Amino acid sequence: MITTHPQALCDALRRTIVGQQSVVEALVLALISGGHILLEGPPGLAKTLACRALAAALHGEFKRIQFTPDLLPSDVVGTRIFNQHESAFSTALGPIFANVVLADEINRAPAKVQSALLEAMQERQVTIGPRTHSLPDPFIVMATMNPLDADGTYALPLAQMDRFLLKVNVDYPSREEERTILERFAIEETLPEHGVASLDDVRSWRNAAHEVHLAPSLKEYIVELVAITRDRERLPEQAAHFIDRGASPRATLAIAFLARAKALLDGRDFAIPDDVRTVAPLALRHRVSFNYRVISENVDPEGVIAAIVGAVPAP
């Protein structure tokens, strides 16, 4: 039974964050779907603020981990410490034990730290020493990446990117939005709204999303959207030229989860073709591997993804 509609959470986030409609909606969709989110965008675009606002609105625990080249896996998941008074080892849990974890600049840490985080994301549990600890529920990781500074970064391999349910490209605000930011944030910091929804609400949203009806024709549509990324002959010419490798079956599952979440967010208990088409780029953009021509010919990958999605007629 849903006591608070997820749209209320969206509205609360919109009152805190100026613009960034797609980011706000993607955060809530990821929360409903029980997946993790990758935010890519230049610094200063309210990525961290969005994550803090979400944690505050949920009354959940929020932790931020700044990824750096010298970070160790134990700095993320926790470690065993020898207690001299008791002459025994005790476990110090890492910052990953929170409801909302912001992994800031995830590509600045080496692969072993990324792996430790991604393992926790996948398994939703962490093993420290002899004991395995479950992560809190709900548990959502929001990782950010800055696409501009490539020096000293460790690019996330495709296999690891695949673990993120969706990826959002955070773009600069419009002039009007920027003026609103100036008026709202220049004088004093806007505090995020607290307690808009409870953690129980999040669990009920997730259960309700599982009940959303996905018609067989929509399932076919989703399968076709993913399958076409792997079939060079059926891809539109403007996409086939730039794609190296298609999306994995995780993309199929991700689109289905997100389409159900989108339907729930829009107040429906059934998904429609628009839901699938809206969420498909979120699930595909980090799972499709582009070749060098995207860079050499200065092509926007978003245009390629749009061409793929546009190539499959909706039912």
Place this chain on the structure above:
Amino acid sequence: MQDICFHNGLRRSVFVKASLRAALCWALLVATAADPSNAQKLQKLHVWSLTLSSDTAQPAVERPFHLIIGARFKEPVPNPDELIILPTLGALQIVGDERHATYAKSGTSYTENLTVVAHAPGTVHAGAAHLDAIDARTGKPSRFSSNELILSVSGAPEDNAAALHRLSVTLAKLALLAFVLFAAVLALRTWRTRHLSPARPQKLPAAVQQEPPNPEPSSLADAVASLRKIRSRHVVFDVRTALRERVGARHGQTLNDLLRDGVVTGEMKAVLRATERAAFIAERHLPAAIDAMLASLERYTP
């Protein structure tokens, strides 16, 4: 002297003469090489290679080309150009000389680029380049020699027009070949598509193939009449198709596309929403959704 035949066929007199000649040559070589004053001038070097090459196999008369002398030493050699004895070039005239030495931990590399020109056609013999040094491996004064070159100089050089003509003929041949190959590949692909993969259209999603699920009800009124009689999902899709045709929807357009384009106004929006609901809602809610759809259709007056 009696001729004695050796098993290899050499006669003894010939053998003796050859031995005497070799001994004389050896004595001369030792006499010159063992000259202490000469040996003291030589550098002790590990000579790894000494080569002579040409940048063209078929030089033409009056057209400059290059002979390249390359040498590699283990040691750093301060002035390697002073060590190299240029080859005899016969009929070739030197018109330029460019020298370049590279020093690295791995040793010294030296390249001398001789620009030469031949004034007459025929075979030109370029002798070996030499280098005198004390071989560091044996400690003995030695003469290192490169390979020799035999080049065939062709007649008068082609003028630009002839060269251009030859180039254009070559390009035309290549273009023709590429065209033939492309046509062959295209024909093969067409043949394969038609004969080998008839099942390909089946890979398309059923929903896409079913775009006009039932083409029989050609008008919206017919489809709605069918829906009143047969309240099934299949007929709902018939009505949906007829409605989309009515508003001029293109193949594959979604509801939001139609609403956003502004072609749909007023009551038709409600009809399309109700139809979309009936088309994709769960089976248990379908009767109620069809009722709502029919009600919205009754309110709709085109």
